[in-house]
Amino acid sequence: MEMKTTENKIKGGVYLVINPEMDEKQILSKLNTIIKQGISAVQIWDNFKKGENTTDLINKIHSICAPAGVLLLINNRWELLLDSNLDGVHFDEIPVSVEEIRSKVKKDIIIGLTCGNKTDTIKWAAENDIDYISFCSMFPSKSAGNCEIVDHSTVRKAREIFKKPLFLAGGIYPENLKELKELSFDGIAVISGIMNSETPDTAIENYKNILKEIK
Numbered sequence: 660m661e662m663k664t665t666e667n668k669i670k671g672g673v674y675l676v677i678n679p680e681m682d683e684k685q686i687l688s689k690l691n692t693i694i695k696q697g698i699s700a701v702q703i704w705d706n707f708k709k710g711e712n713t714t715d716l717i718n719k720i721h722s723i724c725a726p727a728g729v730l731l732l733i734n735n736r737w738e739l740l741l742d743s744n745l746d747g748v749h750f751d752e753i754p755v756s757v758e759e760i761r762s763k764v765k766k767d768i769i770i771g772l773t774c775g776n777k778t779d780t781i782k783w784a785a786e787n788d789i790d791y792i793s794f795c796s797m798f799p800s801k802s803a804g805n806c807e808i809v810d811h812s813t814v815r816k817a818r819e820i821f822k823k824p825l826f827l828a829g830g831i832y833p834e835n836l837k838e839l840k841e842l843s844f845d846g847i848a849v850i851s852g853i854m855n856s857e858t859p860d861t862a863i864e865n866y867k868n869i870l871k872e873i874k
Contacts, residue, residue: 668769669699669700669730669769669771669790669791669824670699670824670845670846671699671824671826671844671845671846672697672698672699672845672846672867672870673698673699673846673847673849673853673863673866673867673870674698674699674700674701674702674793674826674828674846674847674848674849675690675693675699675700675701675702675848675850675853675854675863676701676702676703676704676734676828676848676849676850676854677690677701677702677703677704677720677850677854678704678706678850678854679703679704679706679707679708679711679713679716680706680707680708681854683716683719686716686720686854687720687723689854689859690720690723690724691723692860693853693859693860693863694723694724694729695727695860696860696863696867697727697867699729699730700730700731700732700746701720701724701729701730701731701732702731702732702733702734702749702771702848703716703717703720703731703732703733703734704734704850705734705735705736706734713736713739713743714739714742714743717731717733717739717743717744717745718743718744721743721744721745725744730746730747730769731745731746731747732746732747732749732769732771733745733747733748733749734748734749734751735748735749735750735751736748737750737754737760737764740764740766740768741763741764745768746768746769747768747769747770747771747790748760748768748769748770748771749770749771749772749773749793750770750771750772750773751773752773753772753780753783757770757787757789769790769791770789770790771789771790771792771793772784772789772791772792772793773792773793773794773795773806773828774792774793774795774809774813774817775795775806775807775809775813776807776809776810776813778813778816778817778820781813781816781820781821782820784821785820785821785822789823790823790824791823791825791826791845792817792821792823792824792825793825793826793827793848794809794813794817794825794826794827794828794829795809795828795829795848796808796809796828796829796830797809797827797828797829797830797831798829798830798831798835799829799830800829800830800851801851806828806829809827809829811841811842814827814842814843814844815842815843818843824845824846825843825844825845826844826845826846826847827839827842827844827847827848828847828848828849829848831847831848831849831852832852833852833862833865833866833869836866836869836870836873837869837872839873840873840874846870847866847870849866852866853866
């Protein structure tokens, strides 16, 4: 496969979240299938198995993402950018010092942030040059953990405040995606709807077809 370079900019579409608690062979096999369908980025959830060689797994996932020009991010644990091929980090909460993180990593990185219904978080993201935000949770979801249900009015308000890519996440499946058609967003973040499917390529195609229809 011809090597493509990742751009330090996240694009809209389907953003895949991987649960590293899943069997490694299964993760890599499904990702090899998914990557061919074209996705925005991959985020590795901070849910590693005890004793897991995190850097080794990250680099194996990166070896699949990089040739396709797909960005690879880690959830919360920004220090893993120091010793791996990660392209960025996604925070569930506002970090203590984003400038210190950028300084210590010493390379251009993508930084994302989960937002709920507090507009202060959205304003902080805009003021601190965060690359994208993701709203969680749009629907009830086991994988979304303690995320609150986001009001549609919050997403509309965010469009006025934040001018970079905006993603929706949490409990999004092809069956309910159309319920979000009145909102302005750039993409969706999905985990179980794709990774738990026996045919992840078909699952991602379904999501992409519906996104084209409603956007």
